[in-house]
Amino acid sequence: MSNSLKGTLLTVVAGIAWGLSGTSGQYLMAHGISALVLTNLRLLIAGGILMLLAYATAKDKILVFLKDRKSLLSLLIFALIGLFLNQFAYLSAIQETNAGTATVLQYVCPVGILIYSCIKDRVAPTLGEIVSIIFAIGGTFLIATHGQLDQLSMTPAGLFWGLFSALTYALYIILPIALIKKWGSSLVIGVGMVIAGLVALPFTGVLQADIPTSLDFLLAFAGIILIGTVFAYT
DSSP, X not given: OOHHHHHHHHHHHHHHHHHHHHHHHHHHHHTXXXXXXXXXXXXXXXXXXXXXXXXXXXXXXXXXXXXXXXXHHHHHHIIIIXXXXXXXXXXXXXXXSOHXXXXXXXXTHHHHHHHHHHHHHTOOXXXXXXXHHHHHHHHHHHHHHTTOTTOOSSOHHHHHHHHHHHHHHHHHHHTTHHHXXXXXXXXXXXXXXXXXXXXXXXXXXXXXXXXXXXXHHXXXXXXXXXXXXXXXXX
16 A cells, blocks of 8 residues: 555544544533533543553653653643644534534634745745635635625634634644654654643533433543544544
């Protein structure tokens, strides 16, 4: 199998896993789990699993990483802005709209990445990239208004959280580039999730939350945490 085909297949599988996480999250929030609590649980559990996997395969590397103050400072910024804010914004967008709409709005993020890349590299976007931006913005407009200029087809909060999730998703991609090149994605994302989850713990209400343990809830948690996060990120 060529690297190109392998990369395409992995992208498709990761997209399916991410889609499952959205529908699982929608189910859980529709049955009383808040976006804050769900974000915190997702970060702590999935991050812990990813961190254990990284520790099992590269014990010495993770110990060196945890002693690197410069890397840890960069990781803290990524954890709070790229991980916590992105996942909370995405789940909030689902709560205000639905999993499909929230996912489409989030994937406006390449526009932000393109603008960042053009400014960073001091190059103008190509004609194809400009057309892509126009289509992305136009698609977002149609989703938000259904073509009606005088009204929104979703709540203002839904539109805000959807576009904010796109912004934070772009930051999620941009912020850890140097860290991942140096330490690897599983280690950076796993430790970052745990840090974000621990920092957020006193503020999300997860310690006081009443978490159901019925089979349907456990399956939904498995969908968003194991398949939609751990599997998607590995």
